[in-house]
Amino acid sequence: MTNPMDSLYARLGRKGVTKAFARRLLPDWWDDSLAATPSALLQAQLIISSGMNFELRSLRDASAQIEFKAARRKFKFSKAVDEPSIQLSAEYATGIAKLAVQAVPSAYIPPPPSALDIRNALLLNHKCIDLSALLDYCNRIGVPVLHMPELPGKKMDAVAIRHHGRSAIVLCTKKAAPYLLFHLAHEIGHIALGHLGSDDGTLIDAAITSNTADADERAADSFAVQLLNGSDIRYSSGEKYVTAAKLANAAITYGQKNKIDPGHIILNFAHAAEIFALANAALKLLPATATDTSVVNNNLLAHIDQDSLSDDQASLLTKPLRHTLEYRDKMIVLSDNDILFKLAHCDLFDEFLAYIQLPVKSIAILHTCIFKMRKTLRNNPEVLVRLERFCQLVTIITHDEVDIDVLEAIMETGADAGEAILAATVAMTPGAYLITGDKRAVRALNTMADGPIKSALAGRVLCFEELVIGLMHNSDFSELSIKLTAGSACDGVLRNAFGPGRTEEHALACLYSYADELRTACPTLLTPRPVAR
Known part of the structure; x- marks a missing residue:
């Protein structure tokens, strides 16, 4: 016996509505077999009619062309x-x-x-x-x-x-x-x-x-x-060459002074000058x-x-x-080599994923990471196996779609090439965060002059010490301590914080000491301090 839904899906398809889209209109509990009962078929037709603004009579008549409601x-x-x-x-x-x-x-x-x-x-x-x-x-x-x-x-x-x-x-x-x-x-x-x-x-x-x-x-x-600016204004620049960073910085400064959204200023300027590629690059430098x-x-x-x-x-x-x-669904965490190196040594990849509460594909690393780690860990095959398994699950960054002005500004701080790519990607990607085990790199980023790039990175860098604090707040200390002690050879802070006879209070005091030092030196870059959930 032919299911009445088959005919309905075919007719919807001729109107441009695919079967997959029509199924999205129906409730999660719906099963097409229910349509064998006329009242259930009517219920499905009513729901589709409401969602697509279709005339119900045309849906009910199997021989008619489906029509939109008159309006x-x-x-x-x-x-x-x-x-x-x-x-x-x-x-x-x-x-x-x-x-x-x-x-x-x-x-x-x-x-x-x-x-x-x-x-x-x-x-x-x-x-x-x-x-x-x-x-x-x-x-x-x-x-x-x-x-x-x-x-x-x-x-x-x-x-x-x-x-x-x-x-x-x-x-x-x-x-x-x-x-x-x-x-x-x-x-x-x-x-x-x-x-x-x-x-x-x-x-x-x-x-x-x-x-x-x-x-x-x-x-x-x-x-x-007029609503957005207070007057019917179109923006222009007196400079012949405008970079994305300069445009973003000018928009932020002018917007704060005149109570105008900086993103609108950028797009208003782009419409007047017809330079949308530059405008889109500048938008990526605004805070997330x-x-x-x-x-x-x-x-x-x-x-x-x-x-x-x-x-x-x-x-x-x-x-x-x-x-x-859920904005969290769009978040991306970019991890540097140092973090992966330390998590692999301590066998904490599962705990790390549980703590950040993101799908593993939301973790992104550079394509060169695994090749570098293979050389670094060539004499530690057990740790290398952990690292390679994790790297098979995450997202690998292979593109080079990073603004050159942003890259060059970050390179001027003394960051190396890999750090610069990761930081520039975070700065230009709404919802992205950088997790790093390299405090030197964080201090380097902090030397940038105040402006759109530094503002875009504000509150979006998580250091290794505060990651461990977050893990401690949300895990059993005795089990976590065993792993951190076993892997402490990879990091001096871990050696000071964990070991036989070291209490949870001692470990937290040690981690906070190092984290506080970095927060004092880099007051705007770090994410909010982890707390127990």
């Missing part, structure tokens, strides 16, 4: 995009946004048409108009904001919807937070300026670009620029929090009432948001 739609196109190519994604974003609207507990307050009024009100409680500030504003006026970069069809930049007299915004780009900031300000502009009209409907921005003749788009752009996109969906879930939705509705809403809900 007023305004598509704003770039030359490379047309309506049919993005409608599937737009309708999906609309369906999910409607669920978010349903779950907002606060009253809806239409935003005023003056961008400066909104800016001035926000600056009473925020240092600048950054992504967090605009999300806070949307919370206050009852506008849910979603980040949905994973879509079933061709992607657009953003969508603004009106549903039952309320508004919602969906951001769709995979780019860093400064892009989302401008897109959000742009969509608030559409709502504030009345571009959605008074009836339910959707305004789809296929590509938000300054090169448009569309009056609504130009008005929303101007609104966004300035480019983190997870704040959008974390904010949404903190301000909606999921109890107002059924379990199936909540599942449908949260599934497309999961890619950004």
Whole structure:
């Protein structure tokens, strides 16, 4: 007997929805065999209809072409995009946004048409108009904001919807937070300026670009620029040659003085000068929090009432948001050779992974690491075997996509080539951390002049002594001490801290002494001190 879901999947496929994507719409408990019961099939059709904004009658009629629900739609196109190519994604974003609207507990307050009024009100409680500030504003006026970069069809930049007299915004780009900031300000502009009209409907921005003749788009752009800057300004440079580091540093300095998000300043400059490669390199030098996109969906879930939705509705809403809900999922730990050398000697790779609570593939090492360690450990085959097994599991860095200006600035500190590559990668990768057993390298990085590179590394370096402190806080001391004592020949601090008759108090006092010395010398680079979980 043919399963009714087979026919439904085939019809959805002709509409552009793959079977895999359709299965994502359905709850985790769903099994296709349930569709043999008509009421269960109807339940699945209702869920898919809600998520994709499909007309239910067309889903129910096996001989009919599936149609979207009737609604007023305004598509704003770039030359490379047309309506049919993005409608599937737009309708999906609309369906999910409607669920978010349903779950907002606060009253809806239409935003005023003056961008400066909104800016001035926000600056009473925020240092600048950054992504967090605009999300806070949307919370206050009852506008849910979603980040949905994973879509079933061709992607657009953003969508603004009106549903039952309320508004919602969906951001769709995979780019860093400064892009989302401008897109959000742009969509608030559409709502504030009345571009959605008074009836339910959707305004789809296929590509938000300054090169448009569309009056609504130009008005929303101007609104966004005024909201973020306080005036309709475009930035330029008096210097003929601008590096990523100089651009990032200038944006941070100017932004702090004028209460403007530095990432927006960089992108504003890039649009005016048409130098996006340089701008993207500069964005990577900003602190990780300035480019983190997870704040959008974390904010949404903190301000909606999921109890107002059924379990199936909540599942449908949260599934497309999961890619950004946990910033930890995007973290990368870059480890230098010295850390691996010491962990291998002490047989602590399992304890290390348990402590950092990340998948092993989130650990990244240089491709040259194992070759160097084979030479260093040629007379210690047992330790080398441990190291090689671990290196087979981690991510190997083979690319050379590191900004030359950043590399050269780090090399000027006296760092060696491998250290420079690791540090530069951390500085330019949101969510990345450097774990190092080389205190000399940390002190070298600290000699850099204050600026965007040093700021990007701030709070993102974990030294070996504090890693061991973290392991001690979260492991049984007697078992850990045995391993650290056995491997202490690899490190002088371990020899002083661990050994026969050495207590946990003695070991911690010794480790803290060395760690405090490094913290005093390098006050901004180290991660927060480990604590017991």
